[in-house]
Amino acid sequence: MDTTADGELAGELLGLVQALRGRLMRHAALGTWAAPGLPTARWVPPAVELPAAAPVIDVVRDDTDEAVVIPLGRRTLAQVREELGACTRCKLHATRNHIVFGVGADDAPLMFIGEAPGENEDRRGEPFVGAAGELLDKMIVAMGWTRSSVYIANVLKCRPPGNRNPQPDEVAQCTPFLDAQIRAIAPRIIVTLGRPAANHVLGKDAPISALRGKFHDRHGVRVMPTFHPAYLLRDPDRKRDTWADLKQVMAELERLGIKPPGPR
Secondary structure (H helix, E strand, O other): OOHHHHHHHHHHHHHHHHHHHHHHHHHHHHOOOOOOOOOOOOOOOOOOOOOOOOOEEEEEEOOOOOEEEEEOOOOOHHHHHHHHOOOOOOHHHHOOOOOOOOEEOOOOOEEEEEOOOOHHHHHHOOOOOOHHHHHHHHHHHHOOOOOOOOEEEEOOOOOOHHHOOOOHHHHHHHHHHHHHHHHHHOOOEEEEEOHHHHHHHHOOOOOHHHHOOOOEEEOOEEEEEEOOHHHHHHOHHHHHHHHHHHHHHHHHHHHOOOOOOOOO
């Protein structure tokens, strides 16, 4: 056995690995998550604690000198769901019937995010299945898409008792999993439904009236906040504003060369 040749090959391989690691670290520090290609998104995860199973390459410092964990590659939705498991990370597990993870295509260019499951969703384990869900389905179909060709999720995966507002500790436990869902799907556009979802996704504290009607950027993903379907059921006059928001989404998808699977 030629040990000298083996040693040279090992040294060359080590050099290549170190060079690749350095390049990945530079791209990560600059905020680059994906290269141009098929519909995908540029993503830098926030400085939050990810589940223990999440693979990482290192911890770097961003421009604000905050630690940022950089995952090595995107996990699939199935892997994220497996990591979530029969979640008992917050007190909501004691009162839920089902975890409401999400539904739709795992490579959808268009994603809808609400705040939390309600009674119907908790019963069935699927987001937006009550009256508000029926209206959302009609909105999606009017855009030329279907429930199965987009992706629908909530910030929280369990229903707060009595549909009360989510509490900070509950949101904190679910946030890494929503982030992982977005990373796995890599949507080109996210539509947030209602003020809480918009503020959470964008990291803002603003009324929905101040956020809707224009795109916002979240790590390279375009975000369009609009009214929640449940609010539209209470105030139908706002449907026109919501449709105006969705028309902007349709136009942007068209600009990106992404066609809906069905007619508008």
